Amino acid sequence: MSDTDYSKLSRPQRLAIFLIIIGPEAAAEVLRQFGDAEIEVICREMSTFTVVPTELQKLSLEEFSPLVARSMGSALGGMAFAQRTLEIAKGDYKASAIVGRIGPGGGSSIEVIKEISEMEGRQIFNLLKSEQPQTISFLLSYLDGAKAAEVFALLGPELREEVVERLGTIESTSLDLVNKIAGSLHRHCARKLRPSFHQSGGVRVAADLINQLDKEMSKELITRLEERNATLGAAIRKKLFSFEDINRLQASDLQRVLREVDSANLATGMKSASAMLRDRIYGSISKRAAESLKEEIEMLGAVRLKDVEAAQEAIIAVVRRLEEEGQISLDAEGADSVVS
Incomplete structure (x- = not known):
């Protein structure tokens, strides 16, 4: 993008460049002032500027110099930068959800998950209770913490352990699983999706889920999980309090x-x-x-x-x-x- 004409860039594009320049920590402080919809627009632009040329950095700083606070060391953007900045500004869960909507393959599949997430906790449980632990953990990773905890609490004790273990080890999940869940909910959702993968689950999401549970249930669960999978249990315990x-x-x-x-x-x-x-x-x-x-x-x-x-x-x-x-x-x- 060395030939980019700064004067022709939109306001969100200029702001995206500025946030890349000041680094993720300072950028996160700025992003906290925006709503989720505006953040998606800005982060989409941030993800397109993989490298910010020196000339654009200079022009951006001239425009936004009154706002410069700290952290001038980073000038690398891209999707990873957008993810890191969002994690600081909005937390891991919202970061994954927003990046999922702006990243590759993040369109119709997210809409299907959104439709399911708007159901009552008991309804979601009834939809999932006969599914495999991998499928249950996949969907729980997309729900907000309170609803995920509500559904999780309805599962049997042994199933909870397996679901948390699966949830903690998920790094990428085939979006074909979305079709499997959606097909049980609405026939019209069983449309073909391009084979792709999406970030979901992981140690942080598993820890967030456990943090939402009753104190006694969470203590018992993490203890049993450590007996079942010591490495994963220790990793989740570390994330329970950052x-x-x-x-x-x-x-x-x-x-x-x-x-x-x-x-x-x-x-x-x-x-x-x-x-x-x-x-x-x-x-x-x-x-x-x-x-x-x-x-x-x-x-x-x-x-x-x-x-x-x-x-x-x-x-x-x-x-x-x-x-x-x-x-x-x-x-x-x-x-x-x-x-x-």
Whole structure:
């Protein structure tokens, strides 16, 4: 696209270029200001700019320079960039759904799934109860968390384990499965689809589903799953509480966690933290401690991603331990309770 005339680009195309330039984290902050329909348009444009030439970068920055906040390092776009940006802005589930609609093969099949997802939970269960675990897990991966949990809770205990295991290991699923489900629902949906594959399921989706379940059911399920498939069970358990989920903690619980966390791990773990989470953490400690923490983060310089993730896992382990000991609760949404 080196010969692209910037002056002839549409507003969504110009915005897409700008978001690519500033990188996924900063782009996600911008995308949060838009509705889903607008995000789809912008991300569709982002996916078409696989590389942004230097000249276009310059023109884009001149136009949008008042909005530039941070993260000027990324200039690679494409579908992967759109997916990553959406995951930060809207979460994994919505990201997959939106990319599914704008990506290859994401048309009529998604409409079929949408039709099924609008049914009552009991109706969906009746449709799926005689299906294979692979088919059930496939459809659950497309439902919103609450409805997926409602349908999942109606399954028998043994079937739940197998469905979660299938759900956690799905990476790509043949869209022929959509026809199988749709054929049971509406005969007119049994039309031919081009052979293709679509991202669905995976560890993150399985964890999201378990997070929606009753606390006792989720504990029992993850324990049994770890016995059944230790590797998958451990992977799902890691995703049940992410580092950014620290935002869910009540102010007092966050302060309790921070008293237990190693300061070196906290500084390293915060290298990739969102602005919202950083502000919450700084606001939960003394002003002097916050300044000291900021200085420590700056002194770290560039840190390897695996080191950041290791530090975050150590902090999450503290959160889990305190929750198991009953000293904090993960049930309440704590961010809104903080007074600045």
